Amino acid sequence: MLLENLPVAYAYHQIVLDEQKKPVDYIFLNVNPAFEKMTGLKKKNIIGKKVTEIMPGFEYSSFNLLDAYGSVALNGGTKKFEHYFASLGRYFEIFVYGKKKKHFSVIFHDITDKKEKEERSKELNSLYNFSLLLNKEKNDLEKIIEETIKFLPSSFRYPENACACIALKDRQYKTKKCQPTFCSISFPLELHDKQIGMIKVCYLKQPPFQEKDYFLNEEKLVLKALARHINHISNEIKLKKRYRKVKKTFL
The missing domain is CATH 3.30.450.40 (GAF domain)
Structure with missing residues (x-):
């Protein structure tokens, strides 16, 4: 409930692995209203879907977010970095953390x-x-x-x-x-x-x-x-x- 009311964007995901156990995608499990407002993506349209379905070409991004997200989802811990999303035209400070195997949460802070x-x-x-x-x-x-x-x-x-x-x-x-x-x-x-x-x-x-x-x-x-x-x-x-x-x- 607390995460739902965060003033910053929050999303919860499940990582998707290929046969070699390498992260190749992730599924949206939950997002808060701030995430919807930031991205323009509606919760009802993305929950249960893969990021590659929602944002085609995401896996070919020059900075591999999948590697960063996958590392936390599989090994736990946290990561913090900055990233520019061209589709949004915005810079974000991204904090990733994982508590459950193959799952990870992301908090986005707009630093544009x-x-x-x-x-x-x-x-x-x-x-x-x-x-x-x-x-x-x-x-x-x-x-x-x-x-x-x-x-x-x-x-x-x-x-x-x-x-x-x-x-x-x-x-x-x-x-x-x-x-x-x-x-x-x-x-x-x-x-x-x-x-x-x-x-x-x-x-x-x-x-x-x-x-x-x-x-x-x-x-x-x-x-x-x-x-x-x-x-x-x-x-x-x-x-x-x-x-x-x-x-x-x-x-």
Whole structure:
């Protein structure tokens, strides 16, 4: 009765094993009203059903919730972790515990607001660091790019898995182990409307969430802003060099 009235989402499940005793699915046995409100799934429509019936493709999620849930259901104990549900567009802190063999309970705490604030802070720090860099290295484009590469991965959701690369004309600047992957985002670097390079961020491994777009709109805006600033600086430095050359010629 207490669980029914919890202000956070609660669900109780039974794990489903294959012939090798490996977790392959789970069945909904009970959920509270907060779970219904959070997911939009009605209790009467899901009780007794497998998660793969309710959410097709769940078993192919890049972060295997079945492993985490199965471990608790079979061995007992507890687990706590954060997960992003693309279908809901929300971040959750998940607490899993098991008291009965092959069964487990899950409590979901919505931490979306907290995570979004953290992301905004990362993005603002990125632009702030870049502005400091511009003041320090006004006329050294190479130094600006080298330093930008260093802090750029920290602006993204999974910095430990991110790498950055800036290609400019015949030069390429990149973080260690950086290589092209299927999971990347990029913007062109231009001079007088002609592309002269590119700024790119890649995830070296598939991020621990599954969705159509691996990058937040805010992350795209930050990368686009950096590309625009580098374009402007590149053009400004070139004009200064041209001015000095012309000035030297006529003096």
